Amino acid sequence: MEGENYKRDPIDLEVRAHVYSLVSAVGGSSADLDGRYVLGDDALACLKDLKKWLNLYDNNLNRFDVARCIADANLVRGDLLEILARWREDETDDRMKYKTALACVELLVPLTWPFEIDDTRMTVNHHTHIPYLQLAQVSYKQAVLHHDDAKILRTAIRVALPSMAEERSERSARDEGIIRIVLYFLRNVALISQPSDLAQEEDEAEVSRSATIDAFHYQDVFNFLLTMSSSIGDEFNQQDVMILETLFHLLKGVNPEKLFMGHDTFRTKQTDEFRDILRKEKDMLSGYAKHAPTRHNRFGTMIWVKREEEKVSTVSGQNVIGNADATLIKLDKQKKWNKPQQRSRNKTEEPLTNYEFDREIPLNNSGRKHLRVFIEEFLDSSFNPLFTHLRKAIEREAERVTPSHSRQYFYLVYWFLRAECTRREAIRRQRINQNQHDTSITEEESFGIVASVLNQETFVLLNRTMQRSLDEKSWLDLNAGMKCFTQILLTVQEMANSPNDEDLEIAENIQNRIFYEQTTHDRIISILRNFNPSQHSFGYLDACTELSHVFLRILERYSRQNVDLQIRTRRRIRKKRQRQQKPVNREDGGGGEEDEAFGNSDDDIQEAQRASSERKFDFTRFVARFTTQPCVDTFVHFLRYYRELDPEKLKRAHRFFYRVAFKMEQSLILFRLDILALFYRLTQGPEPLLAESNSQKAIFKEWEELVRQVFRRLVKKMGERKETLGVELLFSKIPQTMYYLEHGFEREITKVK
Amino acid sequence: ADGGADLGIDEEIKITKRRQPIAKLDEARLLSNAGIPKLRKITKERLKFRGKGHEFSDVSRLLNIYQLWLDDLYPRAKFADGLAMIEKLGHRKTMQMKRKEWIDESKPRIRYDTTPEP
Numbered sequence: 118m119e120g121e122n123y124k125r126d127p128i129d130l131e132v133r134a135h136v137y138s139l140v141s142a143v144g145g146s147s148a149d150l151d152g153r154y155v156l157g158d159d160a161l162a163c164l165k166d167l168k169k170w171l172n173l174y175d176n177n178l179n180r181f182d183v184a185r186c187i188a189d190a191n192l193v194r195g196d197l198l199e200i201l202a203r204w205r206e207d208e209t210d211d212r213m214k215y216k217t218a219l220a221c222v223e224l225l226v227p228l229t230w231p232f233e234i235d236d237t238r239m240t241v242n243h244h245t246h247i248p249y250l251q252l253a254q255v256s257y258k259q260a261v262l263h264h265d266d267a268k269i270l271r272t273a274i275r276v277a278l279p280s281m282a283e284e285r286s287e288r289s290a291r292d293e294g295i296i297r298i299v300l301y302f303l304r305n306v307a308l309i310s311q312p313s314d315l316a317q318e319e320d321e322a323e324v325s326r327s328a329t330i331d332a333f334h335y336q337d338v339f340n341f342l343l344t345m346s347s348s349i350g351d352e353f354n355q356q357d358v359m360i361l362e363t364l365f366h367l368l369k370g371v372n373p374e375k376l377f378m379g380h381d382t383f384r385t386k387q388t389d390e391f392r393d394i395l396r397k398e399k400d401m402l403s404g405y406a407k408h409a410p411t412r413h414n415r416f417g418t419m420i421w422v423k424r425e426e427e428k429v430s431t432v433s434g435q436n437v438i439g440n441a442d443a444t445l446i447k448l449d450k451q452k453k454w455n456k457p458q459q460r461s462r463n464k465t466e467e468p469l470t471n472y473e474f475d476r477e478i479p480l481n482n483s484g485r486k487h488l489r490v491f492i493e494e495f496l497d498s499s500f501n502p503l504f505t506h507l508r509k510a511i512e513r514e515a516e517r518v519t520p521s522h523s524r525q526y527f528y529l530v531y532w533f534l535r536a537e538c539t540r541r542e543a544i545r546r547q548r549i550n551q552n553q554h555d556t557s558i559t560e561e562e563s564f565g566i567v568a569s570v571l572n573q574e575t576f577v578l579l580n581r582t583m584q585r586s587l588d589e590k591s592w593l594d595l596n597a598g599m600k601c602f603t604q605i606l607l608t609v610q611e612m613a614n615s616p617n618d619e620d621l622e623i624a625e626n627i628q629n630r631i632f633y634e635q636t637t638h639d640r641i642i643s644i645l646r647n648f649n650p651s652q653h654s655f656g657y658l659d660a661c662t663e664l665s666h667v668f669l670r671i672l673e674r675y676s677r678q679n680v681d682l683q684i685r686t687r688r689r690i691r692k693k694r695q696r697q698q699k700p701v702n703r704e705d706g707g708g709g710e711e712d713e714a715f716g717n718s719d720d721d722i723q724e725a726q727r728a729s730s731e732r733k734f735d736f737t738r739f740v741a742r743f744t745t746q747p748c749v750d751t752f753v754h755f756l757r758y759y760r761e762l763d764p765e766k767l768k769r770a771h772r773f774f775y776r777v778a779f780k781m782e783q784s785l786i787l788f789r790l791d792i793l794a795l796f797y798r799l800t801q802g803p804e805p806l807l808a809e810s811n812s813q814k815a816i817f818k819e820w821e822e823l824v825r826q827v828f829r830r831l832v833k834k835m836g837e838r839k840e841t842l843g844v845e846l847l848f849s850k851i852p853q854t855m856y857y858l859e860h861g862f863e864r865e866i867t868k869v870k
Numbered sequence: 871a872d873g874g875a876d877l878g879i880d881e882e883i884k885i886t887k888r889r890q891p892i893a894k895l896d897e898a899r900l901l902s903n904a905g906i907p908k909l910r911k912i913t914k915e916r917l918k919f920r921g922k923g924h925e926f927s928d929v930s931r932l933l934n935i936y937q938l939w940l941d942d943l944y945p946r947a948k949f950a951d952g953l954a955m956i957e958k959l960g961h962r963k964t965m966q967m968k969r970k971e972w973i974d975e976s977k978p979r980i981r982y983d984t985t986p987e988p
Binding site for chain 2 (some may be wrong): 424428430441442445448449450452454455456789790791793794797800801825828829831832835836838839840841843844845846847848849851853854857858862863
């Protein structure tokens with residue numbers, strides 16, 4: 118009974134029959150003409166009918182039945198792509214073929230449309246069909262990219278050309294619609310990727326990012342995108358967000374640094390990486406061999422660990438003999454119970470969405486080459502117009518802009534700024550290699566080509582978006598915002614080092630504006646403080662630690678150069694006023710309550726009375742707010758991944774702990790057993806930081822020295838105050854007792870009367 | 871009307887087996903004799919450091935002492951888990967009071983001459 122249920126077709130038989138008959142009426146390969154594709158008599162009407170089915174049945178009833186039937190009937194590969202392939206380049210004027218091609222693209226767009234997984238609207242029907250359809254989409258993409266004898270994407274673009282050629286003022290709504298459909302088709306093709314949780318049917322390399330980029334290059338999609346985006350604003354208006362989406366799905370996860378490496382550097386880098394990995398593996402094996410048993414596995418050694426009060430614990434295995442550390446580690450490992458981890462739905466679902474950008478996507482050589490050419494041309498011609506236009510649209514909250522667009526916008530700003538910085542770096546290195554001492558500044562060397570995102574309007578928008586996503590707890594948005602802000606800071610710093618006087622002045626100005634607002638400072642601290650491992654992904658952790666690292670470093674430099682840096686603080690002046698107004702109430706007992714009531718009743722007035730004032734910026738005071746327990750905990754959590762962190766990230770953590778322990782003299786915060794155990798494991802444990810590979814040698818030395826210094830301080834302090842610190846090692850310190858623990862005497866408080 | 875049926879003889883007595891309650895690492899356990907008081911004794915007597923040049927071995931010994939202490943106190947949890955649980959307990963109001971007391975105990979006694987007069 119159950120089995121039958123399972124096997125039964127989930128789709129209404131009649132629907133299936135209708136769709137199948139339509140699909141077979143579209144056309145087929147002819148027996149007379151060497152198997153060439155021949156259109157059915159009423160092909161156009163059939164295609165339109167299929168579109169109606171999709172629209173009126175699937176969309177209206179919120180189902181995926183028709184899409185599933187179409188996937189089963191092999192419409193895309195068998196008919197649509199064949200029809201598009203038939204439309205040759207020289208037949209542009211053939212009205213009929215143009216119309217059928219348009220109808221095909223119109224069908225392809227809904228068929229390749231990404232699935233939004235939204236729990237409130239999902240039905241059982243969706244859950245049955247989505248996995249199947251996702252795989253079907255992957256095969257659609259494969260077929261589109263690698264059609265045997267035609268350039269499908271190019272043909273799709275040709276569908277839009279007549280409408281694009283119209284003047285913007287002359288264009289009808291239908292023309293705009295056609296352009297939109299073609300752009301959506303390109304976006305969908307860029308977006309579809311092998312779902313990580315489903316078995317793969319196609320060869321994954323055929324639908325990979327590299328394959329997409331190659332196809333975009335050979336089929337002139339990049340040129341099309343460049344044309345659209347460079348003339349956005351005059352010729353085109355509504356299309357900006359679709360280009361944004363296409364770019365986002367093309368670039369998410371691609372590492373711009375690897376993109377701009379020369380072929381040879383990239384080769385050496387890859388070789389180095391491979392060597393490092395091999396070394397790592399060797400290290401791991403030799404680390405294991407060091408502790409591995411030297412005799413067979415039934416040798417049966419057992420040792421006692423003597424403990425106080427005549428107690429003993431037993432541990433088996435010969436590898437623990439004569440090594441107290443190993444014994445205790447094994448003792449700990451034997452325990453079966455694990456503390457249940459807090460889990461949040463939010464975090465586990467994140468990587469499944471199409472908007473995830475923290476996973477690095479590797480590219481092959483040709484993909485790298487083609488994308489690089491495109492990016493360079495894009496930066497030179499289209500970056501400023503497109504991003505200015507987008508910013509205005511987002512600010513205006515135009516109808517076509519959705520919340521995910523602003524996230525993609527900031528991610529792309531981050532990406533392109535980083536690409537631009539790397540490109541400049543590459544050019545500079547090339548010059549040095551060629552021994553050119555020509556330091557004259559050419560036009561292309563100025564930061565003008567990315568100027569559109571380095572203006573006050575962008576900062577305002579970025580600040581507002583970051584604050585809002587922090588308040589609304591939309592972490593992916595905040596992640597993109599943080600990345601963008603970090604990259605802006607880095608770019609500005611690069612500008613400040615530029616030989617160009619104009620750049621220098623602009624950089625100075627921008628820095629002043631960024632650092633002027635105290636709310637920015639506060640926000641960065643609160644982001645770092647509020648990291649929560651059960652809510653946030655590693656990518657978020659990485660972004661927030663990097664932001665605070667970069668922000669602190671650049672601010673330190675800047676405030677040292679500009680000793681009289683002023684910042685704008687928002688201060689409440691109402692309290693003082695109230696006190697002045699109601700001195701009598703304070704005297705008697707009930708005054709406090711009345712005061713409270715008074716304060717609550719006119720919140721609006723308070724808000725209005727909040728005034729801003731300027732005060733001198735004190736860097737030490739600012740850093741002191743970073744060296745607090747919650748911030749340290751975030752970095753400790755970051756460091757827990759030390760085996761996977763690259764040298765640059767390890768350095769980031771190192772600098773932070775160095776700042777805490779020595780620059781700010783707050784090593785007491787680090788005197789907590791889990792932190793100490795982590796430090797010990799990092800340097801001395803069975804799985805230490807790998808010191809073998811070249812790239813990590815230097816950073817390992819630095820870490821070892823830092824840990825040694827922290828331990829030295831600990832030992833010294835413990836020697837002085839064994840008993841109190843012995844207990845306090847277990848806990849985060851209480852602020853009031855910290856001074857005593859640090860110095861051994863109370864702070865003398867002098868009251869100002 | 872009362873028959874034999876109402877005496878409850880015929881009704882089946884359900885025997886539900888109680889699960890053995892799982893020992894918790896809570897404040898009570900932490901403050902019991904095997905907990906912090908014992909730790910205070912241990913740190914006082916057994917912690918000896920060799921000082922400069924032996925930082926790593928000193929800290930290793932320190933960590934081992936804590937691990938064995940925690941194993942005695944709450945054998946169920948691994949060292950890292952146990953530490954996390956204790957750290958969390960340390961945020962409780964009562965624990966904070968206790969911790970302040972312990973710190974105050976060790977403070978050098980200062981006689982305040984200016985005690986408030988009644």
